[in-house]
Amino acid sequence: DAKTTQPPSMDCAEGRAANLPCNHSTISGNEYVYWYRQIHSQGPQYIIHGLKNNETNEMASLIITEDRKSSTLILPHATLRDTAVYYCIVPKAGNMLTFGGGTRLMVKP
Amino acid sequence: KAGVTQTPRYLIKTRGQQVTLSCSPISGHRSVSWYQQTPGQGLQFLFEYFSETQRNKGNFPGRFSGRQFSNSRSEMNVSTLELGDSALYLCASSFSRTEETQYFGPGTRLLVL
Numbered sequence: 001d002a003k004t005t006q007p008p009s010m011d012c013a014e015g016r017a018a019n020l021p022c023n024h025s026t027i028s029g030n031e032y033v034y035w036y037r038q039i040h041s042q043g044p045q046y047i048i049h050g051l052k053n054n055e056t057n058e059m060a061s062l063i064i065t066e067d068r069k070s071s072t073l074i075l076p077h078a079t080l081r082d083t084a085v086y087y088c089i090v091p092k093a094g095n096m097l098t099f100g101g102g103t104r105l106m107v108k109p
Numbered sequence: 110k111a112g113v114t115q116t117p118r119y120l121i122k123t124r125g126q127q128v129t130l131s132c133s134p135i136s137g138h139r140s141v142s143w144y145q146q147t148p149g150q151g152l153q154f155l156f157e158y159f160s161e162t163q164r165n166k167g168n169f170p171g172r173f174s175g176r177q178f179s180n181s182r183s184e185m186n187v188s189t190l191e192l193g194d195s196a197l198y199l200c201a202s203s204f205s206r207t208e209e210t211q212y213f214g215p216g217t218r219l220l221v222l
Contacts, residue, residue, distance in 0.1 A: 043213030
């Protein structure tokens with residue numbers, strides 16, 4: 001997998017937008033960026049993925065820079081239930097995900 | 110649609126024993142992957158099965174093995190358990206090998222005493 005770099009931890013106030021950055025400077029032209037999150041002791045949950053264009057779904061928005069070397073996951077109105085570890089992954093084909101340390105997001109009241 | 114299910118959810122074994130964990134993928138999904146999560150090593154890929162064949166394998170000793178059945182259900186087995194095998198074992202399924210979105214089960218927490 002293309003190596004990704006994320007800050008180890010971030011705080012966010014409840015109700016505010018949480019912006020989680022990820023660097024993936026070695027990404028190849030046809031590789032997607034995926035985001036998963038893991039709430040304590042549960043299985044990881046798929047959030048969103050994208051290739052070049054910005055993407056939005058009911059959970060989050062994904063902003064990918066034009067050179068594709070970095071991306072930002074945006075949770076528009078963070079709630080306490082969004083407290084989790086967020087993983088940015090650029091997977092190889094074949095369903096072998098490589099999880100780094102992720103970003104531990106703490107949403108505070 | 111039902112999600113990925115894993116059984117059992119919790120398990121306690123002693124060193125030297127063997128254990129079998131089960132995973133039922135989302136209906137229609139044919140690819141099943143297994144991961145191990147420990148506090149020290151984080152989430153690590155164990156292996157992937159598709160059409161009853163192991164397609165990828167992570168860097169784990171041969172004590173870790175698995176199989177997939179014709180209905181896509183999968184089992185993983187760990188023989189001669191060691192204390193370091195204590196972990197959360199996660200199963201994930203996806204529709205195909207080219208569909209990279211994986212859906213994870215709740216995991217089986219294994220404690221080796």
